[in-house]
Amino acid sequence: MKSLPDWTQKVRAWREKYEAMIAPEWRGSLEKQIIVFEFDPKMTATAGQYRGHLTHSIKLSPWMQEREAEETFAHEYAHFCAYLLYGEIEHGFFWRSFMTCFGHTAEVTHRFPLGTRCILVGIDAKLAEAEEKKEAEK
Numbered sequence: 001m002k003s004l005p006d007w008t009q010k011v012r013a014w015r016e017k018y019e020a021m022i023a024p025e026w027r028g029s030l031e032k033q034i035i036v037f038e039f040d041p042k043m044t045a046t047a048g049q050y051r052g053h054l055t056h057s058i059k060l061s062p063w064m065q066e067r068e069a070e071e072t073f074a075h076e077y078a079h080f081c082a083y084l085l086y087g088e089i090e091h092g093f094f095w096r097s098f099m100t101c102f103g104h105t106a107e108v109t110h111r112f113p114l115g116t117r118c119i120l121v122g123i124d125a126k127l128a129e130a131e132e133k134k135e136a137e138k
C-alpha cells in the first residue's frame, strides 16, 4: 500500500487531468468547488464513494492498484460533475457522458476485485438507496 502523501499527490493530479477534459464553460464552476478526498482503509468491499450536496467528498479504498484507483476516482469525479452541473445522482446519462469524456468505460462494476464499485450517499438518502437496490438486482 502506498503512503498517504503519495496518494494525495496522485488525487490532485487526477483531478487536474480530468478537469482539463471538461469544456471551459463548465470547468469554471467545477474547479472552484472544494472536494474532500479520503482513502479509507475500512473500505474493503467498495471501491469508491461520492457524497455531495452542499459539500463534496470522494472516498476511495486504498486496496487497489493505481490504475483501478484512478478509474474509480474518475467514476466518483463523474458523479460530482453530473450532480453539480445537472443534478443527476444516478449512473445516468450525464454520469455516463462524463465517463466517456474521461476516456473510461461507463460501467458501474466490471471485472473488479472489490465487490462494489461505488456507493452514492448523502445526496438524497432515498434515491441513493433506490440506486443501490437497482444495482443489487442486476
Ligand SMILES: [Zn+2]
Pocket (backbone or CB within 6 Å): 075, 079, 091, 108, 117, 118, 119, 120
Ligand atoms: Zn457510481
